[in-house]
Amino acid sequence: MLRNTISTIDYSPRDISEYSINWILGNIDSVIFDESYAGLPDSICIGNKYGILDRIDTEKSVESFSTYENKILLGAFIKMLSNLKHLKKIIDSSIDTYTYGYGNYVDFRDLKKTPFLKLFKDANSLEKQIEGLYNRYCNIFVGVEPKVEKPRVTNIFLQNSLYREAFRKIQETFNYKFVFDGELSLLNIKRLSTLYEFYNFHLIINFFKNKLNIDLFEVREQSNRQDNFIDRVSFKSDTISIDIYYNYHYPSILTNLVRIDKKRGTYYTPDYIINIRNEYVDTTIILDAKYSKLETVRSRYLPDCIFKYILNTGFKDEKYRKIDYLILLYSGETYELTVENNEFSPQVFIIPSKPRFEYFLEAQLNTIIEKEIPNSFYKKK
Numbered sequence: 001m002l003r004n005t006i007s008t009i010d011y012s013p014r015d016i017s018e019y020s021i022n023w024i025l026g027n028i029d030s031v032i033f034d035e036s037y038a039g040l041p042d043s044i045c046i047g048n049k050y051g052i053l054d055r056i057d058t059e060k061s062v063e064s065f066s067t068y069e070n071k072i073l074l075g076a077f078i079k080m081l082s083n084l085k086h087l088k089k090i091i092d093s094s095i096d097t098y099t100y101g102y103g104n105y106v107d108f109r110d111l112k113k114t115p116f117l118k119l120f121k122d123a124n125s126l127e128k129q130i131e132g133l134y135n136r137y138c139n140i141f142v143g144v145e146p147k148v149e150k151p152r153v154t155n156i157f158l159q160n161s162l163y164r165e166a167f168r169k170i171q172e173t174f175n176y177k178f179v180f181d182g183e184l185s186l187l188n189i190k191r192l193s194t195l196y197e198f199y200n201f202h203l204i205i206n207f208f209k210n211k212l213n214i215d216l217f218e219v220r221e222q223s224n225r226q227d228n229f230i231d232r233v234s235f236k237s238d239t240i241s242i243d244i245y246y247n248y249h250y251p252s253i254l255t256n257l258v259r260i261d262k263k264r265g266t267y268y269t270p271d272y273i274i275n276i277r278n279e280y281v282d283t284t285i286i287l288d289a290k291y292s293k294l295e296t297v298r299s300r301y302l303p304d305c306i307f308k309y310i311l312n313t314g315f316k317d318e319k320y321r322k323i324d325y326l327i328l329l330y331s332g333e334t335y336e337l338t339v340e341n342n343e344f345s346p347q348v349f350i351i352p353s354k355p356r357f358e359y360f361l362e363a364q365l366n367t368i369i370e371k372e373i374p375n376s377f378y379k380k381k
Helices: 018-026 068-094 108-140 155-159 161-175 181-188 192-211 294-311 359-372
Strands: 002-010 044-046 049-052 055-063 218-222 232-236 241-246 257-259 272-277 282-290 313-315 325-330 336-339 347-352
Touching (some): 192 241, 192 282, 282 359, 294 347, 325 359
Parallel strands (some): 282 325
Antiparallel strands (some): 044 049, 218 232, 257 313, 272 282
């Protein structure tokens, strides 16, 4: 790669560069003037005087790898290695190495650690690969000092396709941040059923974020938990309010839901409550997540949920009102309608929800959204 360098050489007219002219004007005392130099091949004329130079500074293009772009390339390897070491340090300080399972049995506490341990292993492997690449490039770019900094745009980065792609990747490296606060908090979960609840909560939240025309809403995420898991998300516009609660009990000041049975001073705590309000509707959806089989959900959990959330739940100051939807989520694959009639409430569903079977829950929420709020506030599929 050509690189401009400044060097001091024996004077020769053929070595004169634009830089040399500026250098002569700035170092006029280096010129030896004498009338006898007139007509000599190497003499220079300044005004009416002739002179000669012994040495001169000039600028030449020479082959060199010591360019800004190559310094940035080497620095990017150092930055990536630093990022990987930081990632490994986070995982190493957060994950214990003790194995809780024994024999042919797997303990849930070990299962929770598996993604992080795999990430640590992958980071370790990637670190070795990058170290190898870094050493190879150091052998190519001999004498080049790495620059560990965010790159600035240069002609080389713009005009050379390989350097242009490298520039984009290096920028991503400097912009990328590892944020594992939420993921590492999952290690505090003691039961698989709780993990299933969190899975569905985030599935619900992500659906609303993707379905709504989010620019029309103010989105707020809150946590009232010691583990800092988000347990309330609200979407507010001038005319529409959507509140989603995880593991909130009622009666409470947050909802108008009340218990109407004879047991005083006790609460109901469904896994999720969704409340959709606008000028025309006030819709309440209760969802419960059960990490169980369909038969168990149908025979055991469904009657219990109907008893609690329909028969023994009402609304403050609204004598005849009931919730609009009761949805039981379970870790199976079969969708089951229990009560569905658009003319009456509540409607009751048993819906499968697990990886690769998210469609049923998303489809049901999609139907509710398109029924309850004006179409200008959501994206049509």
